[in-house]
Every structure is written in structure tokens, then in C-alpha cells.
Amino acid sequence: MPNLKTRFGQRLRVLRKQAGLTQEQLAEATGLTIESISNIERGLFGPKFDNLEKISNVLGIEVKELFEFDLNP
Numbered sequence: 001m002p003n004l005k006t007r008f009g010q011r012l013r014v015l016r017k018q019a020g021l022t023q024e025q026l027a028e029a030t031g032l033t034i035e036s037i038s039n040i041e042r043g044l045f046g047p048k049f050d051n052l053e054k055i056s057n058v059l060g061i062e063v064k065e066l067f068e069f070d071l072n073p
Contacts, residue, residue: 006043011069012055013041019059030054 002010016026016037023041027034032051039045047055056063 003043005040005046007069008046008066009041009043011066015059015061015066016041021058026055026058029058 016023021029023037024034026032027037030037030051031054036045036051040047052063052066056066
């Protein structure tokens, strides 16, 4: 079973693609690096609270929507 960071990253990837954004575009809009976005999406790192807000603002969603995935598949 994938861990929380992996599931979060998968969810972020889906939401980013639904918004029609590349990793580069999301990085630029949030002030993060492309490497940071990639690492989050691959589940290597979890985002800081400040970055959660930036990401959700760019995606036009509430922060809680980033965590709307099944914890027990």
C-alpha cells in the first residue's frame, strides 16, 4: 500500500493535469522549483503548509481537496 506522501503526490498529479498545467507551469505559478513539484508528485517529499496553500490557490481548489483520496484502497 502506498504511503501518504505517495498518495498525495498521485492526487496532486491528477489535479494538476485536470487543471491543464505542466509541472513547469505549476512551479512557476507557485514559486516552487520544477524539481520540488516533481519530488512531491513522486512521493519523495511532502509539501510545507505554506506551499499547500500556494498549490491549492493555483489549482483553484480548497486545500482539503488535495487530500481527497482513499487511505485504504
